Amino acid sequence: MTKNAPKRAWGTAIQNRDEQFEMKRQVVLRTAARTYSKRGFHETTLAEIAEELNISKPTLYYYFRSKDDILFECHRIAIEAITDDATPLPGPDEANGRERLEEFLKRYVRMVVDDFGTCLVMTGVSALEPENQGTVVEGRRRINDALVDILEDGRKDGTLQCDSPKVTAMFIFGAMNWLPQWYHSDGSLGVEEVTAQLIGFVMAGIETSGSLSPDS
Amino acid sequence: MTKNAPKRAWGTAIQNRDEQFEMKRQVVLRTAARTYSKRGFHETTLAEIAEELNISKPTLYYYFRSKDDILFECHRIAIEAITDDATPLPGPDEANGRERLEEFLKRYVRMVVDDFGTCLVMTGVSALEPENQGTVVEGRRRINDALVDILEDGRKDGTLQCDSPKVTAMFIFGAMNWLPQWYHSDGSLGVEEVTAQLIGFVMAGIETSGSLSPDS
DNA sequence: TGAATATTCGACTCATGAGTCGAATACGAG
DNA sequence: CTCGTATTCGACTCATGAGTCGAATATTCA
Structure with a gap:
C-alpha cells in the first residue's frame, strides 16, 4: 500500500538521520529534565544544559522552540x-x-x-x-x-x-x-x-x- | 532596671513609629508569601507586590534587603x-x-x-x-x-x-x-x-x- | 565530485526585572 | 514653628539569560 520497508544496510545498529535527530532530542530532554529537577527550572540556564552536552546554546534551538517548550x-x-x-x-x-x-x-x-x-x-x-x-x-x-x-x-x-x-x-x-x-x-x-x-x-x-x- | 514602661496616650490602639514599621514589614511578608505561593517565586515581580499594596518598589527596599530576603x-x-x-x-x-x-x-x-x-x-x-x-x-x-x-x-x-x-x-x-x-x-x-x-x-x-x- | 540540505556555533540583540540614587515629603520632638 | 530623621518614590542603572542571525561545516545522494 504505502512505502515498502526501509531495508537498510548495517541493520538497525547504525541510525539514519531522522533517528539521530530523534535521539538527540531525547538526550536533550533527559538532561534538561534532570537539571530542571535538581536545580529548579528558573535556576537552570540553557547555556548550562548545552555545556553539559558539549554543544552550543543555538544548537538547542535547532531541536526545540524554547526553554518552556523543553x-x-x-x-x-x-x-x-x-x-x-x-x-x-x-x-x-x-x-x-x-x-x-x-x-x-x-x-x-x-x-x-x-x-x-x-x-x-x-x-x-x-x-x-x-x-x-x-x-x-x-x-x-x-x-x-x-x-x-x-x-x-x-x-x-x-x-x-x-x-x-x-x-x-x-x-x-x-x-x-x-x-x-x-x-x-x-x-x-x-x-x-x-x-x-x-x-x-x-x-x-x-x-x-x-x-x-x-x-x- | 532598664527603661520604665512606655505609658503612652491612647493606649495600645494607636501605634508608634517602631510598631508601624514592624506592622508594615509583616504586611509585606504576608502579601509576598501569598503571591509567591500562588504564582511562584520567579513569576512574581517586586513591582507586583508593591502594586498590590499601593506602594512603590523602592519602598519595599526600605523594609527588606532583597527579594530573596523576603x-x-x-x-x-x-x-x-x-x-x-x-x-x-x-x-x-x-x-x-x-x-x-x-x-x-x-x-x-x-x-x-x-x-x-x-x-x-x-x-x-x-x-x-x-x-x-x-x-x-x-x-x-x-x-x-x-x-x-x-x-x-x-x-x-x-x-x-x-x-x-x-x-x-x-x-x-x-x-x-x-x-x-x-x-x-x-x-x-x-x-x-x-x-x-x-x-x-x-x-x-x-x-x-x-x-x-x-x-x- | 559537487550541489543541496542538515547541523552547528560565534557573536550578536533585547526584554526584563532586581536593585540604587537622590530628591521630595511626612512626622515627631523640642 | 523648625529642625532632624523617617518614609516614600520617580527615574534611573545594570546584569542576566532567552532567543536570533548569518556564516561555517558536515553529510547525503546523484
Whole structure:
C-alpha cells in the first residue's frame, strides 16, 4: 500500500538521520529534565544544559522552540507514561478496586521516580507558558480522576474503605509526589521496596476505617 | 532596671513609629508569601507586590534587603512556628507516641495551611541564595527529625507500628506538604476536618501492619 | 565530485526585572 | 514653628539569560 520497508544496510545498529535527530532530542530532554529537577527550572540556564552536552546554546534551538517548550515536552512525556500506556490500567470488570489501586500505585511510583516524572512533580506548573499550562493541568486532572474512580469503585465493591475518595486521593498523591524529594535510586533502598512500603502504608490506611470523627 | 514602661496616650490602639514599621514589614511578608505561593517565586515581580499594596518598589527596599530576603523571612517564620512554639511539643515522658504523633500532625497541618507555611512548602528551597538555603534546610531537617523520633518512640512504647520510621515520615510529610496544592480554606472543607481525615488516614496506616512483603 | 540540505556555533540583540540614587515629603520632638 | 530623621518614590542603572542571525561545516545522494 504505502512505502515498502526501509531495508537498510548495517541493520538497525547504525541510525539514519531522522533517528539521530530523534535521539538527540531525547538526550536533550533527559538532561534538561534532570537539571530542571535538581536545580529548579528558573535556576537552570540553557547555556548550562548545552555545556553539559558539549554543544552550543543555538544548537538547542535547532531541536526545540524554547526553554518552556523543553519543559513542556518533559511534562508531556511523563503524563503520557501513565495516561496512555501500551498496557492500559485494568478496568472495573477485570479487577477489583483493591487490585486496581495497587496497580495504579505501582505505575505512578514508577513514573514519578523516572527523570520525566520527577521533573513533572518537582518543577511546578507555574513555569510553563499559560497555554501549555492548560494541557498539563488537564493531564494531571485525568490522572487524578483515575485514582478517585478507583477509590470509589473500591468502595462500592467493598475492597476499599475511605469516606472521602477525593481527599484520600490527595493524600496519596501527596505521599507519592514527595518521593523525588528524598528518594534517590542509587541509595540503599530499591524502587521495589519503596513501592511496596508505600502500597503497604496506603492499603493499611484505606482498608480499615479511613477517618476519625472530628472532636470539635 | 532598664527603661520604665512606655505609658503612652491612647493606649495600645494607636501605634508608634517602631510598631508601624514592624506592622508594615509583616504586611509585606504576608502579601509576598501569598503571591509567591500562588504564582511562584520567579513569576512574581517586586513591582507586583508593591502594586498590590499601593506602594512603590523602592519602598519595599526600605523594609527588606532583597527579594530573596523576603522569601527567606517567610520560610523562617514558618519554620519557627513549629520549631520553637510558645507551647513546645509534649516530650516522651508526657505522652505516648501515638498522642505525640497526633499533636505533631495537628500542628504541622496548621502551619502548612497558613500563608507562610504554604510558602515554605510551595516555593522550593532552590530559589533562596545558597547561604539562606542552608538555614532553611537545617530547619526542615529538625522538623523531619522530630517526626522520626516520635515514630521511633511510638514503636518502642508499642503505640505505633511501622517498619521504617524514616520512610514513613517521608510519606507523612508528602501527604501534608501537598495540602496547599489542593486545600483552600474558603472551600467547603474546614481545616479541622482535613486535619482529622489526615490523622485518621495516617493513624490507620500506622497502627496496623505498616508494610507488605515485596513480592519480587 | 559537487550541489543541496542538515547541523552547528560565534557573536550578536533585547526584554526584563532586581536593585540604587537622590530628591521630595511626612512626622515627631523640642 | 523648625529642625532632624523617617518614609516614600520617580527615574534611573545594570546584569542576566532567552532567543536570533548569518556564516561555517558536515553529510547525503546523484
